[in-house]
Amino acid sequence: MTMYAALLRGINVSGHKKVPMAELRTLLTELGHGDVRTHLQSGNAVFSSPSDDENALAVELERAIEKRFGFPVPCLVRDGAYLAAVAAACPFPAAELEGRQLHVTYFGQPVDAERFARIDPAAYLPEAFRLGDRALYLYAPDGLGRSKLADALSRPTLTKGIMATSRNWNTVVKLVEMTAHDGART
Incomplete structure (x- = not known):
């Protein structure tokens, strides 16, 4: 199982x-x-x-x-x-951040960097994002609700045709824990 x-x-x-x-x-x-x-x-x-x-x-x-x-x-x-691989591959210092500052958007299929090429990362500093395996990592130091980068990343032109759903880092970690042992309750 x-x-x-x-x-x-x-x-x-x-x-x-x-x-x-x-x-x-x-x-x-x-x-x-x-x-x-x-x-x-x-x-x-x-x-x-x-x-x-x-x-x-x-x-x-x-x-x-x-x-x-x-x-x-x-x-x-x-x-x-x-889920564990996505958490382990986080390019941001997750252990040093609050859960509300780091998010993962999971995609229903692979996405390439070209889709996000029009976003100028320097325009959103200190916020930042990185792509992973069917995932996007978002660092938003003031939280998702105040993130201008999160708004830019969720524009329909960028997400068209892709199923995507985001979770904060606390939930990412909890889901890794809950699925850690095949067939075993945690």
């Missing part, structure tokens, strides 16, 4: 697209997954599955959510090894 994290995009924000975590856990269990747990109310679920197809797991979950709740919710599913 492999441990996975499901990252749901845009749920439980300002009372829209409500997906109670208890119902999400029930739904994942009904889909045949084990070791189901959730983290926070913002769409983070961990589960075990014998499948090795992250995309198929995501599509299955998206369909089940739409059927159960009546609205579409984009989902990414990533295994624990990938």
